[in-house]
Amino acid sequence: MRRALELAGYGPVTGDHARVGAVILAPDGSVLAEGYHRGAGTPHAEVDALSHLAPGAAAGSTAVVTLEPCNHHGRTGPCAVALIDAGVARVVYAIDDPSPTVHGGAERMRAAGIDVVSGVMASEAESFLERWLRSVRLGRPWITVKWAASLDGRVAASDGTSRWITGAAARQHVHEQRAAHDAILVGSGTVLADDPSLTARGDAGELLSEQPLPVVFGERLVPAEAQVMRHPRGFLQCSGHDLPAALDVLHRRGIHTVLAEAGPTLTSALIRAGVADELLIYVAPILLGGPYSAVADIGVGTIADRTRLIVVSTTTLGPDLLIRARIDRSTT
Structure with missing residues (x-):
């Protein structure tokens, strides 16, 4: 065996x-x-x-x-x-x-x-x-939620700039994670603000052989000139605000794993809905301050309701730290 x-x-x-x-x-x-x-x-x-x-x-x-x-x-x-x-x-x-x-x-x-x-x-x-x-048993994709943040939990500086918070090793690891998932999920706000290509690329910028299907969640239309329009697999837009319905659509399309590289709003919605199966948190040894936190409202009104995490592993990627964690379901 x-x-x-x-x-x-x-x-x-x-x-x-x-x-x-x-x-x-x-x-x-x-x-x-x-x-x-x-x-x-x-x-x-x-x-x-x-x-x-x-x-x-x-x-x-x-x-x-x-x-x-x-x-x-x-x-x-x-x-x-x-x-x-x-x-x-x-x-x-x-x-x-x-x-x-x-x-x-x-x-x-x-x-x-x-x-x-x-x-x-x-x-x-x-x-x-x-x-x-887990995908087959629950009838929805496995969802890995990823974000890159400063040591004080910020995903952008006060002026909104965010490239690059982490170094080259951490960014390349993200591309490898993209290639290891069936789809990559972002909110329509992220597409409009950052214009990401959502491709999986190698060290030299070349496209990897395995590419995730880009999935845009939200009602705002993707501009014709957006980079995702030129993705080798095309893209799928799930309109509306019904997250479970969108995940059902993905599951029925044979998508079993999703990497969510979303902004704070969608990231928080995934955590709040209890569908974040794993967290990949890339932490850079910098301080940014300001209002742009990695996670927004996740339904924690008081310290007693805090969401506990189980740290699965920590990995050094150049100057940065990758924390792989799961939400402690025994306390939710």
Whole structure:
């Protein structure tokens, strides 16, 4: 299973799919074949592994998979049926598939006489697939909220200028985070004020191979001359003020991860709505003062109602500090 999780890590981070790995073992425990899912529309990990074997070579084997084999016809056929047809005798997987349209592969294989074992290294698989699993279970994208601020919590100077608060290393890390999410979310006010390109770029300014879909939230129209109009993936505007409805639209489009690089208003709305799954806070060793705080009203009227954070990690990026944190749900 550990090897299957390693194989799963080779799959693309973004896209409407889970990263899954599979290992086919002979009755004597030797490895017959390995596979992983290379993205939406490509063979699933089990089928990828079986494709490396001659017909009949998998008879009596054990398939070790990081996620319950699927039981539905999508862009590809059911993996449960592929394993049954291949003559696999035993299937070991880590966690059940949470999607009601996909779940059921285990029962189907058991009904066909296959010995099915689940829960092997389940905690490791849950951690590995955390973002995708949370998105499927909650019916909305995983949302990473990012901001860059001075040590006194300001995102701009008193005159509104904000470029650049952090150094080159922190800014490049942000571009890598953009490439690791399906979409990037900003408010229409940010588009009008900053005219961001919302692309993921490398050290030399080149476009990275993976680009997030820009999503503009708000009623104000995006100007025809705005940089986002020239984004290689186009952009999506979610008009209005209904945040849950906008997230539902994104989820139905197969978007499982969103990086929010919004201003204080939208950032605060995401936190206040309880949909900020992770915070990436880039802190520069500078003081700015002034009115432009990173977070506005999040519904804290008194100190007893303060929102507590759990710091997951701290990382030094040149002169800056990256704090990766989660909201402490046990106190909300």
